[in-house]
Amino acid sequence: xxxxxxxxxxxxxxxxxxxxxxxxxxxxxxxxxxxxxxxxxxxxxxxxxxxxxxxxxxxxxxxxxxxxxxxxxxxxxxxxxxxxxxxxxxxxxxxxxxxxxxxxxxxxxxxxxxxxxxxxxxxxxxxxxxxxxxxxxxxxxxxxxx
Numbered sequence: 001x002x003x004x005x006x007x008x009x010x011x012x013x014x015x016x017x018x019x020x021x022x023x024x025x026x027x028x029x030x031x032x033x034x035x036x037x038x039x040x041x042x043x044x045x046x047x048x049x050x051x052x053x054x055x056x057x058x059x060x061x062x063x064x065x066x067x068x069x070x071x072x073x074x075x076x077x078x079x080x081x082x083x084x085x086x087x088x089x090x091x092x093x094x095x096x097x098x099x100x101x102x103x104x105x106x107x108x109x110x111x112x113x114x115x116x117x118x119x120x121x122x123x124x125x126x127x128x129x130x131x132x133x134x135x136x137x138x139x140x141x142x143x144x145x146x
Contacts, residue, residue, distance in 0.1 A: 001063050001075050005055050007082040015092060019076050023096035026073040028103040031094045032111055038086040042126040046133075048081045048090070049121045055079075062113045066095070069109070070102040077110060079118065112142045 002019075004010075012033050020029045036046050063075050076094040084090060093110045097103040122133040 026096035028100035030103040070106040
């Protein structure tokens with residue numbers, strides 16, 4: 001397992017290729033990358049805050065759950081913090097398993113739990129000012145399937 005909470009941008013292709021190369025014998029690799037989205041066309045940036053140490057511990061526990069629930073060969077989570085512009089990658093999840101069903105399920109589990117349980121605080125900076133992003137009911141409801 002590899003976890004990185006970082007301010008620096010990452011190269012999705014390089015990370016995906018390196019992960020795939022590190023899991024010989026896996027039959028499936030699933031990757032997902034979340035991007036800063038600007039639904040209304042008014043977002044200048046998003047600022048993501050976290051508490052070092054606490055964040056890694058919480059995400060590590062989520063990753064441990066995924067590793068124990070599905071037949072994974074390996075898992076990767078990269079999550080950025082700091083000031084991010086629209087279109088920039090926020091996070092990446094990669095899972096590798098002998099078969100695709102476990103790789104897909106574990107990746108979705110990780111994404112759902114990162115969205116709702118990883119201790120990050122996000123604020124949107126735009127033409128209308130600054131606003132903290134509130135938790136969404138749909139994100140909480142997504143956890144019910146796990």
